[in-house]
Amino acid sequence: MAGALEGIRVLDLSRVLAGPFSSMILGDLGADVIKVEGPRSKDDTRFWGPPFKGNESAFYFCTNRNKRGITVDLKTIEGQNIIKKLIAESDVVIQNFKTGTLEKFGLSYEEMKSINPGIILASVTGFGATGPYKEFPGYDYIIQAMSGLMSITGDKQVGPTKVGVAITDVITSLYTTIGVLAALNERNESGEGQHIDIALLDSAVSSLINIASNYLTSGMVPGLLGNQHPNVVPYQTFACKDREMVIAVGNDRQFKKFTEVIGRPELADDELYKNNPSRLQNKDKLILIISEELKKKTSSEWQPLLQNAGIPNGPINDMKSVFEDPQVNAREMIVEMEHPTAEKIKIVGSPLKLSKTPVEIKRHPPLFGEHTNEVLEELGYTIEDIENLRNSDVI
Known part of the structure; x- marks a missing residue:
């Protein structure tokens, strides 16, 4: 069955979490996602473990299913030419390099638009393309602190604490996906793409919802909220007697x-x-x-x-209780799939339950460069061309 985004190609130039999680959602919805890594610079999450299975990290598994993986050196002219050919045949590009990095590679939005006027570029950075912090690197933990999120999370005994997952990366991923879907819809009318500027800090500040509204309305600075609600009691x-x-x-x-x-x-x-x-x-x-x-x-x-x-x-469930919960299992939130080096792996399912175009998890998280030959052949490169690129360390 065709997915909701069947026929849409996403070029994923991102790594770690905020970008890859967004492109994975698009892949779950049926888009053809091509994940690009450098031939000598793998996605950092491939090394973030333990646990590992089949030399692949569990962290890498969580954001990279439903993608094809290739290697390209963006610092080389030949590598940039490969990316430009992919841009010509893509609908969306997602990248999370520091502000200004793509421009150094000759891959600015203006350059992309000249190749493909319908291209949608989603740029995910810590602080956005404007403002005094635009050049600063952004990491989830730092953003949790700077956004005010940590100032309300925790209690007087332990002090400020972060959320247990990289929540600002996750929220940013969701906003990125929403922006891409909105831009695709607008393109149906205009035929033109656009540049989406997504910042972790912006996304984290937006997640403060009623806490931010309370402050903006009253001027009262909230303290650590612990496990209590600031507006509702109890x-x-x-x-309880046991827990x-x-x-x-x-x-x-x-x-x-x-x-x-x-x-x-x-x-x-x-x-x-x-x-x-x-x-x-x-x-x-x-x-x-x-x-x-x-x-x-x-x-x-x-x-x-x-x-x-x-x-x-x-x-308050621990992980074991969560994944033994009958509701979680009834909702198919655990998926087991075959993997070429790890035999079978278990990953978290998609929360998107579409009646007409259900999510399908078709592809395992790709091995490093697993689909390089396949994708380059689709672009018209011959086997000899590909071997020359490999011998020259372009791929």
């Missing part, structure tokens, strides 16, 4: 039901707690009361009681 982690769980009471109706479940229905009629603004004002005292009640039962005892009352709740 909405946080609670310790912690999350309970999220989103409105006054739910709060009334919640007080009945924990055996304290009088709290819903108390002027201190009867509505969310009052609960927020008196949250310290309320949380102490709730905490004492929740310690009387295990999380597995509380869960069905809360669920039946319509109170959102959930255990």
Whole structure:
């Protein structure tokens, strides 16, 4: 079955996470994605382990399925010519070199547009193409700090902490994908491509959503929020008899039901707690009361009681629990596939469930340069041409 982006070719000049994750999503949707690495400069994530399987890192597996892999030295004229031929036959280019690097290779957006007026270039950088920080390298951890995300993540005991995954890279990947899809749609009308300038810092700041809005409205600088919600109470982690769980009471109706479940229905009629603004004002005292009640039962005892009352709740799962969860498995969020050197590998499935054009995971994360000959032959290079390029270290 053809994917939603069947017939779209993506030239992936990016590496590590923010760019490759976006191009992988496009590949999952049916695009032909060609991943380019230097013949002597592999994607860094190939070395980021352990764990490794078949000499390939688990990190590399997570962002590179549904792609064909080639090697090209962009610093050589011959390599730049290969890339230009690919640009002529591509719809989208994704790159995350430092600002100005593509221009040094003679591959600016203007040059790309002269080769293919319909080309869409998505440039992913730490700080964007404009502003005083445009030349600075950007890494997820640094961006988590600079964006304000770490100033609200953590508690007074441990201090500021980062999110456990490279979340600003992930958010940036999603924005990049959205931008590419929007540009492809606009091109259907105009016939012309455009340049998409995506910055990790911009993306991270946008992810602050209500926290940013609260500050911009009130001028009040929030501190570390820990596991509590800044606007809603009770909405946080609670310790039960055995372990912690999350309970999220989103409105006054739910709060009334919640007080009945924990055996304290009088709290819903108390002027201190009867509505969310009052609960927020008196949250310290309320949380102490709730905490004492929740310690009387295990999380597995509380869960069905809360669920039946319509109170959102959930255990804090570790990775083992996540991938044993029947809901995760029912949603096909674990995919097992064949790999040429690692036999079988397990990867995370796609959250995109399209009824007419479902996602298909057809290609394993490519071996280093696995499809170089195949792609160059499609561009018209002969076997002799390819061997000459290889002997000259262009590929």
